[in-house]
Amino acid sequence: MLAVGMLRGKTGVHTFEIPKPEIKQPDEVLIRVKEVGVDGTDTNMVRHNLQDIAEDHNEIVMGHEMVGVVEEVGNEVKSLVPGDAVVMTVRRGCGICQPCLHNQSDMCMTGLYTERGIHKRDGFLTEFVIDQEQYIVKVPPHLVQLAVFTEPLSIAEKGIEQIKVIQSRLPWTCPHAKHAYDSPHWGGCKTALVIGAGPLGLLATALLRLSEAYTYVADILPEDSPRVHLVKHMGAHYMDTRAKTPKEMVALCCSPTGNLDIIFEAAGAAATAIELINYMSRSSIYVMTGIPREELLMQVDAAQLVRQIVRYNQVVVGSVNSNRSHFEMAIKDITEINAHFGSMLEEMSTHRFRLQDYQQAFALSDPKHIKTVIEIEPWD
Numbered sequence: 001m002l003a004v005g006m007l008r009g010k011t012g013v014h015t016f017e018i019p020k021p022e023i024k025q026p027d028e029v030l031i032r033v034k035e036v037g038v039d040g041t042d043t044n045m046v047r048h049n050l051q052d053i054a055e056d057h058n059e060i061v062m063g064h065e066m067v068g069v070v071e072e073v074g075n076e077v078k079s080l081v082p083g084d085a086v087v088m089t090v091r092r093g094c095g096i097c098q099p100c101l102h103n104q105s106d107m108c109m110t111g112l113y114t115e116r117g118i119h120k121r122d123g124f125l126t127e128f129v130i131d132q133e134q135y136i137v138k139v140p141p142h143l144v145q146l147a148v149f150t151e152p153l154s155i156a157e158k159g160i161e162q163i164k165v166i167q168s169r170l171p172w173t174c175p176h177a178k179h180a181y182d183s184p185h186w187g188g189c190k191t192a193l194v195i196g197a198g199p200l201g202l203l204a205t206a207l208l209r210l211s212e213a214y215t216y217v218a219d220i221l222p223e224d225s226p227r228v229h230l231v232k233h234m235g236a237h238y239m240d241t242r243a244k245t246p247k248e249m250v251a252l253c254c255s256p257t258g259n260l261d262i263i264f265e266a267a268g269a270a271a272t273a274i275e276l277i278n279y280m281s282r283s284s285i286y287v288m289t290g291i292p293r294e295e296l297l298m299q300v301d302a303a304q305l306v307r308q309i310v311r312y313n314q315v316v317v318g319s320v321n322s323n324r325s326h327f328e329m330a331i332k333d334i335t336e337i338n339a340h341f342g343s344m345l346e347e348m349s350t351h352r353f354r355l356q357d358y359q360q361a362f363a364l365s366d367p368k369h370i371k372t373v374i375e376i377e378p379w380d
């Protein structure tokens, strides 16, 4: 069957033939792939020739955001039957560390994990894929058309979960019980700044707005960009950072609560990411999710930075990948996003290609672009 990915010793993205997988273990599930989303990780792999192929292979199938339909299940599979729509998690644990042994490979301690379509394990840009039941999450039939957003939304879910878990140390930031971190309206009386209006920034904004946080989104896009339209559609405020210094940005974000409680970095712009630490409010949290690719040297007043983080009880936390629990949260929140923000997710999927047109999918340059989806087999 046809697969799309990278070949050892060759630049760019290519097609090649791989054998159709077969069920060999009783807990395995064979899935017919329907759609695969393409994100910055995929396009960066191609652009910067970041080949991360398993030692005993000469190619890696790309694609880590998938939705498919169960074709066949092993004897011991309990939660899935043929015909179920499903999504699949990306990381496979090291099998050694405690987080990986407890379904939390996103927090792996050894670094010996693999990732489907990214790091030493084949991804989903092909016709059939196979894996163990534990990595496969069922999608309700009415959500299949949007389920390709589950994986990117799961990344936002994990970042937001880190905020809630860590900031639960401050349960009394406002007098309203309904704004406690274990409430659906936990963002009330709090302000948040999201850096980057790419797919991840937009999905994080959606979750922050669902929580009722006053949300500002910063990027370098013109006001007429479709991404800015979606920011405003969610009731968040857009800031063009080309017109503002970080200090001015943060001053604006401190209204109306007087504090900037949350910064969610989703751009991978290293200099801005570091500079913004200087403007964090007291007892605030800063989540970094973007991964800068190139070296960047800059001068910082290290004493000032350390002094401030200590004196203001600040938290800067990194968040990468996601586990099954975040996929389950994401599937629930797709329904919430639909209910609150209408056709936002449909509008985000701006470009669709068939598998045979994969070259176009990886070579896009369109100011209206938000999300690319590759259709392996159209929904009926």
Ligand SMILES: [Zn+2]
Pocket: 093, 094, 095, 096, 097, 098, 099, 100, 101, 105, 107, 108, 109, 110, 111, 112, 113
């Ligand atoms: Zn591990």
Ligand SMILES: [Zn+2]
Pocket: 174, 175, 176, 179, 188, 189
């Ligand atoms: Zn409140």
